[in-house]
Amino acid sequence: MVIYGVYIVSKSGGLIFNHDHNVPKVESECVFNKHPIDLKLVNENKKVVVSFGHRDGVAIGHVLTSLNGIAVTGSQLDDGRDVFEAIENPANFPLTLKFARLRVTTNEKIFLASMFYPLFALASQLSPETKSSGIEVLEADTFKLQCFQTLTGVKFMILSEPGQVGLDILLKKIYELYADYALKNPFYSLDMPIRCELFENNLQALLEQTEKSGNVSHI
Amino acid sequence: MSRAGTRVDAKKVNSELFTLTYGALVSQLMRDYENVEDVNKQLERMGYNIGIRLIEDFLAKTGSGRCYDFKDTAEKVQTAFRIYLGITPDITNWSPSGDEFSLQFESNPLTEFVELPDHCIGLKYCNVLTGVLRGAMEMVQMDISSVFVRDHLKGDSCTELRIKFIKRIEDAIPAGED
Numbered sequence: 001m002v003i004y005g006v007y008i009v010s011k012s013g014g015l016i017f018n019h020d021h022n023v024p025k026v027e028s029e030c031v032f033n034k035h036p037i038d039l040k041l042v043n044e045n046k047k048v049v050v051s052f053g054h055r056d057g058v059a060i061g062h063v064l065t066s067l068n069g070i071a072v073t074g075s076q077l078d079d080g081r082d083v084f085e086a087i088e089n090p091a092n093f094p095l096t097l098k099f100a101r102l103r104v105t106t107n108e109k110i111f112l113a114s115m116f117y118p119l120f121a122l123a124s125q126l127s128p129e130t131k132s133s134g135i136e137v138l139e140a141d142t143f144k145l146q147c148f149q150t151l152t153g154v155k156f157m158i159l160s161e162p163g164q165v166g167l168d169i170l171l172k173k174i175y176e177l178y179a180d181y182a183l184k185n186p187f188y189s190l191d192m193p194i195r196c197e198l199f200e201n202n203l204q205a206l207l208e209q210t211e212k213s214g215n216v217s218h219i
Numbered sequence: 220m221s222r223a224g225t226r227v228d229a230k231k232v233n234s235e236l237f238t239l240t241y242g243a244l245v246s247q248l249m250r251d252y253e254n255v256e257d258v259n260k261q262l263e264r265m266g267y268n269i270g271i272r273l274i275e276d277f278l279a280k281t282g283s284g285r286c287y288d289f290k291d292t293a294e295k296v297q298t299a300f301r302i303y304l305g306i307t308p309d310i311t312n313w314s315p316s317g318d319e320f321s322l323q324f325e326s327n328p329l330t331e332f333v334e335l336p337d338h339c340i341g342l343k344y345c346n347v348l349t350g351v352l353r354g355a356m357e358m359v360q361m362d363i364s365s366v367f368v369r370d371h372l373k374g375d376s377c378t379e380l381r382i383k384f385i386k387r388i389e390d391a392i393p394a395g396e397d
Binding site for chain 2: 011117120121124134149150151152153154172175176178179180183184190
């Protein structure tokens, strides 16, 4: 069982907790021996992104992180040169470019979590049957999102490998941990981001145990 | 050899410890406020803050679903008393419209070893419970009020807590549930 992350969204739709558990790191290095390179790069959101082309594990959407071992910030090399100029200059070859798929930043996570909130509500309204719940499972070809909403309106979400079963039991266990370690902490105020070390440690232990046994019901 | 009998559940504590801790809290409040009305109010407020957190613990551990009538609620409240205080109060005195009932306690762990002195006659010693109930119910979108109508400590034959349903908090019901 592979779990990518755990998210908790408060009653009002704000992200109050996230935990990246096992996010695979996508990083690849390419050596280009002569000018020009066979990947199309563009400057997008202050990053140098692959817009077309595919080789050695580098795919569309990956971001350039270093050039000949020099880190890239925005579209500039750390030694002050412009990335595009450096790549265009035949004198710089051979070039070693390192690409990576960037992780979601905390801000983006907050944004995405609050985005899920109306989708969840919308699903229950679109339902042809009355008394429908919101989205409980959302599947894609590379992951599965399972959501559990408590009676008090807090949402617990797990991102995992597709086809994973038993996530509902795991979500209930996480709810118990939340009740025990987050809410019983007198210094935690409701609906605020959870920064409780005990909660984090116990969650980590639970996830590791689940992954090892491969089955939640054995815990 | 199994020693199950001697093992103590990590999450269970001796009720006497709880009783005495609560006693210390009430007597401290009496010293701080010197006015039984204020103490009653403070106890209720503290209870409320406990209730809004405790409800999650109850839901997570029992896995119980939403109540669609007040009879259901009464039974769940009874279960909660068993879980958290180790007592099973009787559910009695339903109002004809089914929106009001009483919980009767034969014994109450909070009031063990307690006698009210004369100057505390207006003190609702267990008032924390009314707050807990209100807070917990509010989190599951139910507005209730509760009040002690009879009290062991005041010479009644039993302790009676009257609980009244006021309304469902419609605008707080989470999406996908209404």
